[in-house]
Amino acid sequence: MPKIKLENLTKRYGKVEVLHGINLEMEDAEFTVLVGPSGCGKSTTLRMIAGLESVTDGEIYIDGRPVSKLEPKERDLAMVFQDYALYPHMNVAKNMSFALRLQKRPKKEINQKVGDVAEMLGLTNFLHRKPAELSGGQRQRVAMGRALTRDSSTFLFDEPLSNLDAKLRTQMRAELALMRQRVHKNMIYVTHDQIEAMTLADRIVVMHAGIVQQQGTPEELFKKPINKFVAGFLGTPPMNFLEATIKQEGDGTYLLGRSFKLRCDVATTNRLSQASSSSIVMGIRPSDLLFDASAVAEESIEVDVVVSEYVGAQSVLIGDCSGEKVMVEIKSDSPIRLGEKLKFRVDLAETHFFDVSSEQAIG
Numbered sequence: 001m002p003k004i005k006l007e008n009l010t011k012r013y014g015k016v017e018v019l020h021g022i023n024l025e026m027e028d029a030e031f032t033v034l035v036g037p038s039g040c041g042k043s044t045t046l047r048m049i050a051g052l053e054s055v056t057d058g059e060i061y062i063d064g065r066p067v068s069k070l071e072p073k074e075r076d077l078a079m080v081f082q083d084y085a086l087y088p089h090m091n092v093a094k095n096m097s098f099a100l101r102l103q104k105r106p107k108k109e110i111n112q113k114v115g116d117v118a119e120m121l122g123l124t125n126f127l128h129r130k131p132a133e134l135s136g137g138q139r140q141r142v143a144m145g146r147a148l149t150r151d152s153s154t155f156l157f158d159e160p161l162s163n164l165d166a167k168l169r170t171q172m173r174a175e176l177a178l179m180r181q182r183v184h185k186n187m188i189y190v191t192h193d194q195i196e197a198m199t200l201a202d203r204i205v206v207m208h209a210g211i212v213q214q215q216g217t218p219e220e221l222f223k224k225p226i227n228k229f230v231a232g233f234l235g236t237p238p239m240n241f242l243e244a245t246i247k248q249e250g251d252g253t254y255l256l257g258r259s260f261k262l263r264c265d266v267a268t269t270n271r272l273s274q275a276s277s278s279s280i281v282m283g284i285r286p287s288d289l290l291f292d293a294s295a296v297a298e299e300s301i302e303v304d305v306v307v308s309e310y311v312g313a314q315s316v317l318i319g320d321c322s323g324e325k326v327m328v329e330i331k332s333d334s335p336i337r338l339g340e341k342l343k344f345r346v347d348l349a350e351t352h353f354f355d356v357s358s359e360q361a362i363g
Helices: 042-050 092-096 098-102 107-121 136-149 166-182 194-200 218-223 228-233 266-272
Strands: 004-013 016-026 031-035 057-062 077-080 154-158 186-191 203-208 211-216 240-249 252-256 261-263 279-284 289-291 300-310 314-321 324-331 341-346 352-355
Touching (some): 004 042, 016 042, 016 057, 031 194, 042 077, 042 154, 042 186, 077 136, 092 098, 098 107, 107 136, 136 154, 136 166, 194 218, 203 218, 203 228, 211 228, 228 279, 228 352, 240 324, 252 266
Parallel strands (some): 031 203, 077 154, 154 186
Antiparallel strands (some): 004 057, 252 261, 300 314, 314 324
């Protein structure tokens, strides 16, 4: 399988630059997920790799060979689109074998390949049906099957699950993960859904405003986000951000917020010594706020509960902390009354700190 490299990849439409010098390397047999909000440039990047969009500046290399001037069919890529793009007059078998028949492959080889891929995707009993006779999830599997029968070196997925309902999306995500274990090929996957990115990727590339913000394993990006955007984008419910001021009092260092005063331990004090100013932003994941009615003031914050969302074993509380919104994950074994004021202990070792101006991580 080839290594794919994007070198200073730039895209402009007229005078508007939508991709600003993307540099990225994707290793052999790696599942890379490009993730970000709408308009961040992730689909444009994928389409440029596929050859469906021209490159303004920079170059795309596949196994060290520049390909930005090559036609899509010369790049040995297969693509799965958001809208399935199936031929309605052809049955599943013919849709899946379309590219092979164009290449005039032997009939025995075509049948063998279609049969193998259909078995892997659970489509064996649907080969004689037409797309109109299939569910949305089955159609998406046919679209993936059509790409897999081509046996290309790299598979490109452009938001393939976005048209499915929530339950089917979860099911298809699991099927994609199983397929990934069986098919050892390069896969580049575009989505705006960070849950898909976290559960499927070997490597996540977070994009925003045409710039790669950070790349790495799901665990690296979740535990060590490089800036406030990445921290807030990955994680459900999203990270809480609270403004605070670093202040020295006697022999101690404190974080002062609108309604809290947290005493810092030595490790946190050392981290905060790297801050460029006394004003910072604290980032706290909802799961890291621990309910503790007996917590002392110097290690906790108080939250007025505004909304309580019951989701089974857990409840998500949306509260107010002196005008700042705070979300908390809590076990739902005890009822929470709206308007109740609760204390949550803050573990500063698990808290992220960001510069107010640059929004870059501190420490």
